[in-house]
Structures are given as C-alpha cells and as structure tokens.
Amino acid sequence: MSSETDQQSKYAWSLINRATPPKRPAAERVGDFKEIYSEFDEATAREQAARCIQCPEALCMTGCPLANRIPEWMALTAQGRFLEAAELSRATSNLPEICSRVCPQEKLCEGACILNGRADPIAIGAIERFINEFAFAHGGLDATPAPPNGRKVAIIGSGPGGLACADELARLGYGVTIFEAQAVPGGLLVNGIPAFKLEKHIVERRIDLLVRRGVEFRLNVRVGWDVSLAGLREKYDAVFLGIGAQKPKPLDVPGAELSGIVDALPLLIQKNVASPLMAGVPIGVRGRRVAVLGGGDTAMDCLRTALRDGAQEAVCLYRRDLANMPGSRKEYANALEEGAQFRFLTNPVALLGDAAGRVTAVRCVRMELGAPDASGRRSPRAVPGSEFDLPADLVVVAYGFDPVPFPPGSDLAQTATDKWGGFKTDENLMTSLPGVFAGGDSVRGPSLVVHAVRDARRAAQGIHRYLAGKPA
Ligand SMILES: Cc1cc2nc3c(=O)[nH]c(=O)nc-3n(C[C@H](O)[C@H](O)[C@H](O)COP(=O)(O)OP(=O)(O)OC[C@H]3O[C@@H](n4cnc5c(N)ncnc54)[C@H](O)[C@@H]3O)c2cc1C
Ligand code: SF4
Known part of the structure; x- marks a missing residue:
C-alpha cells in the first residue's frame, strides 16, 4: 500500500x-x-x-x-x-x-x-x-483428506465442539469417528439455535465437508448407553467428549405440573427443524398468549419462535433488568422489532390453572436489584406485596441447562466432575481418565458456540501432544 x-x-x-x-x-x-x-x-x-x-x-x-x-x-x-x-x-x-x-x-x-x-x-x-x-x-475450501498418521480418535457429540475437534484432528491425519446420540448431526447448531439465526443447510454444508475430509459419523449411538466409553478407549487412541449440557433446569414453583408448560428445546426443535427428532406431542402456539421465563439467548429464541408460529403475544419474564440480562443485545433488538414484549424485574412465583389442570396465568412478583453477587451481576430481591397475575395459555421455561446424568455405574459417571456437574479437565483439557479429553458446554456449562470451538481446538492440540509421547 x-x-x-x-x-x-x-x-x-x-x-x-x-x-x-x-x-x-x-x-x-x-x-x-x-x-x-x-x-x-x-x-x-x-x-x-x-x-x-x-x-x-x-x-x-x-x-x-x-x-x-x-x-x-x-x-x-x-x-x-x-x-x-x-x-x-x-x-x-x-x-x-x-x-x-x-x-x-x-x-x-x-x-x-x-x-x-x-x-x-x-x-x-x-x-x-x-x-x-x-x-x-468460489471453491476456496480444500476437502482433500490429509495423509493418515495411523492413529484413531473417537469424538462423542457432533455439536460445534465435536465438529471443530474432528476438523483439527482430521487435518493432522487422525482417523476420526464422531458418535452422536441423535439422528441428525450438529448438536445445538441444529437442535437448538433457530433457523432464523442459522439456517440448517449451513451446518449440513460444513458436515459434508468434514465427511469429504474423511470424518466418519455414527448417528443414533448414545455413548454410556448403547456403547461404553471403556469399549471406545480400547479401540481408539484417544477420546474427546463434546456432549454438551442439555438437561433443562427445573421450574420449581407451585403449579409447575399443570399442562401447557413446556421446556424450551422441545418447542424450538418442533417449530424450527424439519427433523425426525422429538416429534412428541405437538405444542399448540397459534392464537395463544405465551409467557417465556428467563432472560438468555434461549428465551429470546423462544419468543421469536412463538411469534413466527402465530402466538397472540409473546412476553418475556425476567427477574433482573435489561443491563443485567445475559442474552445478546442484537437479538433482544430483533425480538423487540418482531413484537416480543419484555417484563424486566419480574419473577414468576406460581402458575395458576383452571379446573381442567391447564395453565391460565403466571403469578409474578416485582423485583428490585441489590448489591452485585459473585458473578458481578446485581442480585434481585422481591418487593413485598407486589404480586400480580399475567394471563398465559402456554408457559415456556428457558432457565438454562444442566448436564444429562449418566446411568449409575457407567464409566462416564466415574469421570471427575465439578460442583455443577461439568467434567474436570487439566490445562490440556484432559479429564480424570487418561486419554479422554473434554470441552464445550459439558465442561464450562451453557455458553457460546465460539467457546466450544476454542475448547475443541485446545483439546485437539492436547490429544496431539498426548499421543506424540506414546508409542503407536
Ligand atoms: C436455544 C439456544 C440458542 C443458542 N443461541 C446461541 C447463539 O446465538 N450464539 C452462540 O454462540 N451460542 C448459542 N447457544 C449456545 C451454543 O449452542 C452452545 O454453547 C454450543 O452448541 C455448545 O456446543 P457443544 O459442542 O459443547 O454441545 P452441543 O451443541 O450441546 O452438542 C452436544 C452433542 O452431543 C450429543 N450427545 C450428548 N450426549 C451424548 C452421548 N452420551 N452419546 C453421543 N452423543 C451425545 C448431543 O446429542 C449433541 O448433539 C444457544 C443455545 C441454545 C440452547
Ligand atoms: S468473536 Fe471471533 S469468531 Fe466471533 S464473530 Fe467475532 S471474530 Fe468471529
């Protein structure tokens, strides 16, 4: 220049x-x-x-x-x-x-x-x-498989963590097999993040590229149930766990057992994805007043999904204020433009129903913010005597996710975890089991795609270093 x-x-x-x-x-x-x-x-x-x-x-x-x-x-x-x-x-x-x-x-x-x-x-x-x-x-991506180095790695989970780890290792010549519990690969890229943020053919295109680079996908295989981790450790030189954390956090208020209360992921999958997954009981949204509980990206996606599916209204109930809301500001603005309503400093304390056991309203209490908590966000506290009822025919719970528990006695259950239930890892992202590495939401808790990619890249380097020191 x-x-x-x-x-x-x-x-x-x-x-x-x-x-x-x-x-x-x-x-x-x-x-x-x-x-x-x-x-x-x-x-x-x-x-x-x-x-x-x-x-x-x-x-x-x-x-x-x-x-x-x-x-x-x-x-x-x-x-x-x-x-x-x-x-x-x-x-x-x-x-x-x-x-x-x-x-x-x-x-x-x-x-x-x-x-x-x-x-x-x-x-x-x-x-x-x-x-x-x-x-x-313009054909700028090379799909030629790298020369094989004779080593094999099993990857559990095909979310962004699993896909990125597979890509890194395949480039280094490893034979990579991804085991995925679901019928469709992609993890939350396909079965969580709505198509209005990420169309599914974009994920399929990336997966096709990995297949052309030699990565093998085994779908409908749930490790810990259908095959054991111990069995994979015998057959493969190393394992990467990218299994995410997809157990919904429970709604712990009176009335949670009423009908018309659903978790976020079944709603998002049913309305967004033309897939055989979770067909389940159809969730009726059209013409309904939808209340979404929570203030993260998942809540925002549920509001926008409900509006696309014909909800009469979609209202977000969040106990902190906008400044302390974890969801993306860009997606908040998009949700507002599309007609979503937000009630900040509002905490659901009970769900009310009719004689048929169907939800009719969310009882809420108004909140105010106190001093910052350990996470740096200001702690909300209830304003005494401020209860009010918000009419709702469908309540969507978007309070976040925990790890899915493993069957008792399974070798996965023996891997050391932290207080939340995430896999404990060392600086190379190796778990307590030698040769078994982990990253993404299953280690750090619900987070971001880019964090899962970063972990996967670090874990792939960790696997490469670990195997370099071992006889083939
Ligand atoms: C609704 C929603 C919206 C989001 N929006 C955004 C966003 O806009 N931007 C952003 O950056 N992040 C977003 N996130 C977060 C992001 O999707 C996750 O942080 C990311 O997908 C985590 O990647 P992962 O590879 O760790 O796990 P996941 O994507 O959860 O993938 C884990 C995979 O492992 C499989 N699996 C689990 N157990 C087993 C087993 N035992 N055997 C075989 N397979 C198994 C699962 O079926 C799944 O396919 C969103 C999350 C949700 C829920
Ligand atoms: S944070 Fe990094 S990966 Fe994410 S959009 Fe920005 S440059 Fe891209």
Missing part, C-alpha cells in the same frame, strides 16, 4: 459510516423461519473492511475467543483478496461461517474494537461471514 493510501485508510472510519448487512423487515420475517440477515456485496465488504485502522495491538483479537487475525483479514478484504482473507480466517477458526452468524459480536470482537466511543465499530461479524461465504461459493 502506498503511504498515501495508508494515510487514507487510517482515517477511512471517519469518512465511511458503519453499514450492517441487509435485514428483512420484521413484518416479513415473522412469517417464516429463514435467516433475517443477508450478505454484504463485494463493494460494501471492501469499503467496510477499509474502515479498520490496523491497530498494532488489535483489541478485537483480544475480544475474540479464537484470537482471530481480524486486522490482517480486513486488509486483504479491503484489497478485494477475499479468498486469501477467508483462508486466514480459517487458520484460527473451524466454523467461521457459523460463528459470524451466531456470535454476540457486541460483547466480543466488535465490543472490543478501538473505534467504540469515537465511531461505530468495524462490522467484523458481517465481513467474516462475507469472506467465508465467498470462499464456499
């Missing part, structure tokens, strides 16, 4: 406003489950990337859990070298086309961008999506 161009690019951020990718109007998008954003065109991607001021110590890289080499791929994108930019983005991320869609960028890379305070941050997520979609569309 000439020094003149360099100078221009250093100030481009003050001349070019941040753009966001085209977003469908709310009235249109509540009529389907398709993604709400589309992509930048080439000219906009180049212009937006040119806003990056190329800080020598890039804060965005510190904000990204994968330490993505953002300024470098911004420079390449600004020059129109999209395939090279995408290749660089893949050097630190196994699922960039997915993270760019689902990461809460405002809390991660974009939240850390040095431009905040002076101007709007660089549109990092949208540019990451553009370059990686460009690479898929």
Whole structure:
C-alpha cells in the first residue's frame, strides 16, 4: 500500500459510516423461519473492511475467543483478496461461517474494537461471514483428506465442539469417528439455535465437508448407553467428549405440573427443524398468549419462535433488568422489532390453572436489584406485596441447562466432575481418565458456540501432544 493510501485508510472510519448487512423487515420475517440477515456485496465488504485502522495491538483479537487475525483479514478484504482473507480466517477458526452468524459480536470482537466511543465499530461479524461465504461459493475450501498418521480418535457429540475437534484432528491425519446420540448431526447448531439465526443447510454444508475430509459419523449411538466409553478407549487412541449440557433446569414453583408448560428445546426443535427428532406431542402456539421465563439467548429464541408460529403475544419474564440480562443485545433488538414484549424485574412465583389442570396465568412478583453477587451481576430481591397475575395459555421455561446424568455405574459417571456437574479437565483439557479429553458446554456449562470451538481446538492440540509421547 502506498503511504498515501495508508494515510487514507487510517482515517477511512471517519469518512465511511458503519453499514450492517441487509435485514428483512420484521413484518416479513415473522412469517417464516429463514435467516433475517443477508450478505454484504463485494463493494460494501471492501469499503467496510477499509474502515479498520490496523491497530498494532488489535483489541478485537483480544475480544475474540479464537484470537482471530481480524486486522490482517480486513486488509486483504479491503484489497478485494477475499479468498486469501477467508483462508486466514480459517487458520484460527473451524466454523467461521457459523460463528459470524451466531456470535454476540457486541460483547466480543466488535465490543472490543478501538473505534467504540469515537465511531461505530468495524462490522467484523458481517465481513467474516462475507469472506467465508465467498470462499464456499468460489471453491476456496480444500476437502482433500490429509495423509493418515495411523492413529484413531473417537469424538462423542457432533455439536460445534465435536465438529471443530474432528476438523483439527482430521487435518493432522487422525482417523476420526464422531458418535452422536441423535439422528441428525450438529448438536445445538441444529437442535437448538433457530433457523432464523442459522439456517440448517449451513451446518449440513460444513458436515459434508468434514465427511469429504474423511470424518466418519455414527448417528443414533448414545455413548454410556448403547456403547461404553471403556469399549471406545480400547479401540481408539484417544477420546474427546463434546456432549454438551442439555438437561433443562427445573421450574420449581407451585403449579409447575399443570399442562401447557413446556421446556424450551422441545418447542424450538418442533417449530424450527424439519427433523425426525422429538416429534412428541405437538405444542399448540397459534392464537395463544405465551409467557417465556428467563432472560438468555434461549428465551429470546423462544419468543421469536412463538411469534413466527402465530402466538397472540409473546412476553418475556425476567427477574433482573435489561443491563443485567445475559442474552445478546442484537437479538433482544430483533425480538423487540418482531413484537416480543419484555417484563424486566419480574419473577414468576406460581402458575395458576383452571379446573381442567391447564395453565391460565403466571403469578409474578416485582423485583428490585441489590448489591452485585459473585458473578458481578446485581442480585434481585422481591418487593413485598407486589404480586400480580399475567394471563398465559402456554408457559415456556428457558432457565438454562444442566448436564444429562449418566446411568449409575457407567464409566462416564466415574469421570471427575465439578460442583455443577461439568467434567474436570487439566490445562490440556484432559479429564480424570487418561486419554479422554473434554470441552464445550459439558465442561464450562451453557455458553457460546465460539467457546466450544476454542475448547475443541485446545483439546485437539492436547490429544496431539498426548499421543506424540506414546508409542503407536
Ligand atoms: C436455544 C439456544 C440458542 C443458542 N443461541 C446461541 C447463539 O446465538 N450464539 C452462540 O454462540 N451460542 C448459542 N447457544 C449456545 C451454543 O449452542 C452452545 O454453547 C454450543 O452448541 C455448545 O456446543 P457443544 O459442542 O459443547 O454441545 P452441543 O451443541 O450441546 O452438542 C452436544 C452433542 O452431543 C450429543 N450427545 C450428548 N450426549 C451424548 C452421548 N452420551 N452419546 C453421543 N452423543 C451425545 C448431543 O446429542 C449433541 O448433539 C444457544 C443455545 C441454545 C440452547
Ligand atoms: S469468531 Fe466471533 S468473536 Fe471471533 S471474530 Fe468471529 S464473530 Fe467475532
């Protein structure tokens, strides 16, 4: 770059406003489950990337859990070298086309961008999506399997953790087999995150690529039940546990046994995914007043799913305020646009029903915030005498998730866990069982896709180091 161009690019951020990718109007998008954003065109991607001021110590890289080499791929994108930019983005991320869609960028890379305070941050997520979609569309991804190194690794679970670990190990020449309990691979990417945030063919495309790189998928196999971990440890040189944490936290209030109260995942799966999973009893949403309990990403997804499925209203009940709500601000804004209602500082204390045992209302108490708790968030406390009833015909519980318990006596149950029930791991992400590694939600608790990818990459390196020291 000439020094003149360099100078221009250093100030481009003050001349070019941040753009966001085209977003469908709310009235249109509540009529389907398709993604709400589309992509930048080439000219906009180049212009937006040119806003990056190329800080020598890039804060965005510190904000990204994968330490993505953002300024470098911004420079390449600004020059129109999209395939090279995408290749660089893949050097630190196994699922960039997915993270760019689902990461809460405002809390991660974009939240850390040095431009905040002076101007709007660089549109990092949208540019990451553009370059990686460009690479898929222009044959920029190599599916040739790596030469085999003679070692085999079993991966349990095909969520983002399992997929990223498989990708890393397959590139190093390991023979990788993924064991997945469900009939459809992808974990929460398919069976949790709604299609309006991440269309399912995007996940299928990534899985196809892994298959072409030699990764084997064995579906409908529940390790610990159908096959034992001990059996896998005999057949494979190492094991990675990426089994997530999908047991819903219970609703512990009077009336929880009424009909018309459902957990979040069955609702999301039934309404979003054309899949044989969890067909179960159809959950009737159309024309109903839906109350969603909780304030995380799952709650936001349930509100927006209910509205797409014809709910008369969808109301979120959350015991803290907006500032202390864990869900993504971007998705909160999208939910508001689509007609979701939010009642902050409101805690459900009982569910009321009719003579037929069907829920009719949520009894709530108003809350106020006290001092910050151990997590740094201010603790809510009830305001005496503030109870009120909110009419509801369907109540969706989105209070988070715990690990699914293993059958007593199973070898998985013998793996050391922490107080919450997550696998305990060392600095290489190896569990208490030699050669068995773990990462993602099953270690850290419900978290983010990008964190599962980071753990998986670390665990793959841990497995590689562990096996390097052992005779073949
Ligand atoms: C509704 C919802 C919305 C979300 N939205 C976002 C978002 O917008 N952005 C974001 O970054 N994160 C989001 N998350 C969080 C994110 O999806 C998870 O943090 C991430 O998927 C965890 O990845 P994982 O690989 O650890 O586990 P999972 O994705 O849970 O995958 C675990 C897999 O292991 C399989 N499995 C479990 N036990 C066994 C067994 N015994 N044998 C064989 N297979 C087994 C399961 O069937 C599953 O397929 C959301 C989560 C939910 C529930
Ligand atoms: S992986 Fe997530 S945090 Fe990292 S650059 Fe991409 S969108 Fe930002």
